[in-house]
Amino acid sequence: MLKKRAFTCSICRASCPLLKYSITPLANDFTSHSHLSTNPNSIPSKPKSHFPNPPHAKLPHLLLEKSKVGFDKLDDALFLFDQMLHLKPLPNVINFNQLLAALVKMKQYAVAVSMFRIICVQNIPVDIFTLNTTINCFCHLNRLDYAFSLLAAIIKRGFLSDVVTYTTLIRGLISQDNPMEAQLLFTNLIRFQVIQPNVVTYTTIIDGLCKRGHPSVAVKLFKYMDKKGCKPNTVTYTTIIDCLCKFRLVDQALALLRQMTQKSIMPNVRTYNSLIKGMCDFNRWQDVNGLLREMDTSNISHDVHTFNILVDAYGKEGMIEDAEYVIELMIQRGHCPNVVTYNSLMDGYCLRGEVDEALTVLQTMKTRRLEPDTFSYNILINGYCKKLKVDRAIDLFQQLPSEGLTPTIETYSTILQGFFRTGRHVEARRFF
Template structure:
């Protein structure tokens, strides 16, 4: 423009500076500012605001504050609400919410009073910092000063309260906002419906849905799926199915996620036939099952030992062009092993390896455990030895499965050696490992060895589980042991508040 002798004003320069700031080249922006000053132009508040914004874009918070303070101190320009808002927004986004509050107080004490946008910015920052009480206090200040909170105010606070688990507070806030004729949007209310439903508090979730209906912001598919999920978590499948009916009656078409939620609920209850009926309805509604939907039904079929049906469904899944994920393969392998189809699981594992799939330790653990339970310890051990070449390290579950396999074959001395091997390999046994081997010693009436291991558990702050306790007590009582011997045996079983839960895995 200079070469073409075209006129340049402050507005044009402001645009150029803003562009450089967005490109994170604040240095070039200051070069333009220098040229502007030499040319006799007086930079205005918009140009300086853009420069402050540029500092924040580059995460140069200190420089932004220094420039702002210099402008105020030397009265270079009249600071307006946009510059204050830029400072407060930049400080909040950079994690300096307390300094943003200081800027807000400065604004309140001056001639340029903060508006709802500025308060919303600070409230959002406080909520993200989990300083909910401070955010609520700022809301009260807004209302006292006659500044009407809006949807953005409400959304930030509700999300913050939900993230902190303060659902009752979030629900009260919604009621308070409604009294002020401020209705949160569907996205915000859905977060609250979802949060209540995940805790099984569907009555409270339905109360939020009623607010949505009254506001004219009708519930959508996500809302209904969250409600269904809440009822499924409580095991109330009749009410979950009723939600689907109400949803369709209100003209809200369910999506595949809605069906997946309900199918999962049926599967967890063992109602696989109901799950399959719903599953087969999906294509009739113009929808396609996702890999998550297929995985859910596969798991449900394996859980009730309908392995043949699960395999057929897997074949159908592939025929429909739905690519199986690692989770799918893990479900197949684990399900096959638990239902006694260990050879088939091993064959599937080999095909997966040949296909160069990125398998994880969960996959191998399932097969190793299945092999051990099927009395094929040597095959399991060979698979264990190959793990490092697969880029995997055995975990405590892997070792515990092998120890369980040795115990099943009566090789208790070898099982004890593997217990020591775990420590040497940097994978110390947990409570489950110890309970596994202790129980086998008890079954074989090798009380001295069992007692030594129980004492070792106590030193490690592990506790025997209820099955181990019952086995020890029942066995001694049935064998008619003398009370002194019984007391000596069960002394390590006595409850101790310092003991770790045997559920550690």
């Protein structure tokens, strides 16, 4: 059985339990074996055993079934892989793919890459799913150079890279803050008709454009995909709506919601949360209430984030009674307020100058076994400094270490401003 020992992979620089198997250079390992064909069911030559005491040859079918839904322990996956390597004949490539997919679900990307290399070294055939999974792992490990190297190896060996391959690479480029390269790759795929992008491909690019602050380009691509016959789904619409709301284009976002319903594409709670947040930013309470009613009519349950948006919006407007009512309603509907909820309420009290009431909210959090964060204390410190009660702010500042919290630049800056407002320049300099 494979022993779980840690080492630093020469490719991913991450901890990996498969000590004996270096994964450098993976692309060369892949291309150097003639067994790699497009036939996933071909049986390779007998692999050499790397284990002095091979386990019994009977495959643990329960573990194999477990690989379809995921493992609780990494050791179980390694044990299954060990047993699979010694079966005669070897299991189908589908079984190895399921195991790799299970490792991805566990976020054991470095282990999956190492396993893929062992599969190659052992002359076990692979298919495009195996290769796509490995590319995905490289992207998660921030090694796009090896992901693209494996793409080149796929093409060289005669495999047909598919839409999943390129969508994974595009997502990897975006996650590494290379949106222009992702857009260029996407454009070339369409121009040279390498693949027919699907809704996931388009949504991936749209999401990347939105996150990098290009809402107009994202909307153009959104319209283009619909024109090309690729129908946007709920995730696509929600991504665009969220982006438009963040850029304060709420009327366009609301129009897209109407378009969704007309096309019988069901919005979800995230869709409504984005719109509610956008409307709250403009104090369009009538639209907010209308959206909340639509959610109830469509049997879309409000989640914690929905309530937190409302508490924050009411708090910023000084409508504390409404914010407290929302929290009561939240509890009645079976949702537990979290630190974000109470921070928003505290901020609302402080904006009204009722800092002592905000401090009471902090005590309520502790009573309900919620641990305040540094932001919770920053709200109170800022509130007391604005009330010129700097000594009270200092007391809260000194509590942070005992709460296991570290002051931020904002914490220090707020107290410095408090000293200067009260004319305590010498203390401000000493504190600085």
